Amino acid sequence: MPQTSCFNLVFSASPGNVRTALNDLCVFLENNTISENHVGTAQIVAGEVLNNVVEHATRHQADGRIEITCEITFESLIFTVCDNGTPMPRGGIPNKGLPPVDTTLDNLPEGGFGWALVHLLTSGITYHRRQDKNCLKFTLPAIGKSSLSE
């Protein structure tokens, strides 16, 4: 049986704490000899998900809390991110594609990349709302889905 190793952190929702959490996550992954490329991808995805919680779900509450778990299995990183914020709009994960970039300077997008990055880099993403908590699960395959992630 391959051994698994697990990272778990609970913190109050704020941009500064997201930074610290991402740093701790990267240290954990590096200590478990995850490749630099995959640590980088994990930080991009976890950053988007955690920022989304801070900027939307817990935006108007002082007691916003986030729990992030990352389990290293033989061939993937399995993430769970839960928070006590408001539900996702329309009860599900926004399934946004990339905003178009083939446009004039004035119309270039300054946002809307976050969920697109998450969808591009993860697999098996699920969302549940239980006991007033949001719970998002997703997997980073050891070999990225997109050749661009290599």
Next chain:
Amino acid sequence: MNLSSSHENGFLVVSVNELRIDASVAIQFKDRMREETENGETRVILDLSQVDFIDSSGLGAIVAAMKQLGTDRRLDLAGLNPNVDKVFRLTRMDTVFKLHRDLSDAFTH
């Protein structure tokens, strides 16, 4: 948000002296870029060689910085580390900005 600028080879070079351009500093970055690029050369190079992480907010702030320059000036990027380069390629922003390996590459292309 620590940015500094210099005038080199007919370019305005703005260096980001930070490890991260993320959601917590994106607005500051945009404001500091406005200050650093208010005057100066038509061609601006943003030196990202010290930055090892950007998120989608940071990316949006770099796009905003380019828009601030208007259509008569140009913003190129230099010295992207692998994780930064990845975000530009995944979002297709590598087709919007000219990405240079380093500053000397930016001066000659």
